[in-house]
Amino acid sequence: MSKPNPAASPPKHDVFQAIADPTRRGLLLLLVDQEMPVTAISSHFPMTRTAVSKHLRILEEAGLVKERKVGRETRYRLDADPLRELKSWLAFYERFWENKIESLRRYVESDDTDPQQQGEDAAKS
Amino acid sequence: MSKPNPAASPPKHDVFQAIADPTRRGLLLLLVDQEMPVTAISSHFPMTRTAVSKHLRILEEAGLVKERKVGRETRYRLDADPLRELKSWLAFYERFWENKIESLRRYVESDDTDPQQQGEDAAKS
DNA sequence: TTGACATGAAACCAAATGGTTTCGTATACT
């Protein structure tokens, strides 16, 4: 009925969508073990500070990043916690690619002649 | 040498971007254990067949879905394999939220008040 | 106080995205 809403983190933005952009993934990586102000962050990317700032906001709305005001600067740091949702989403599918590995293993062990026969797309190109 | 080269799927579209859309995630879920033709698939979504078809194409370009022509219909099925990339991307960040769990656990053990009630960042200040 | 630095807000823009309708074509059914 009522979703548990496990923590008081109301993700205004989807974590799936947040990590869809390569720049945003780069930001997460950069902030992985250090807290950084915007200008320093943006020096690592080929776009304006403002653009980076907007990406940071999206990450923040997804809960993937926390900001802290220090004097005249705003420092950001990673918060990997929302990625747990991604993890659990992924976990569901894990068995399906494991199946695939299984069948590939069986295939390799049996004999490696004529992959075409097994159909599938193993030999598609 | 004569190995099938298991990663013979050149992903034209990003898997990150492919799963960013909720409709597309719904499609993956639907195709998880059955192969289905487009019309049957689209009956599960509140949009036109053509729209669903376009989503399927994006999934296909990301390698997350395989298509097979059977008579006049095109049947789609899940291929979870590209999700392994996501998994390895995620694996890197795992230790960061584990840190967080660790500290939360320590926090909980030191005092038995329900952390839920206090909101997640109770320890923040 | 004056000026430099750090940042966000706003207005703006081009391209991508998610959707639609229309139409053509291949396959199946009688």
Added chain:
DNA sequence: AGTATACGAAACCATTTGGTTTCATGTCAA
């Protein structure tokens, strides 16, 4: 042969997205 079904392609449209430039505000340093 003729009709219905399954589908993709194309043209089109509104909104979102990712980026820019400009401007206002707050803070630090001399």
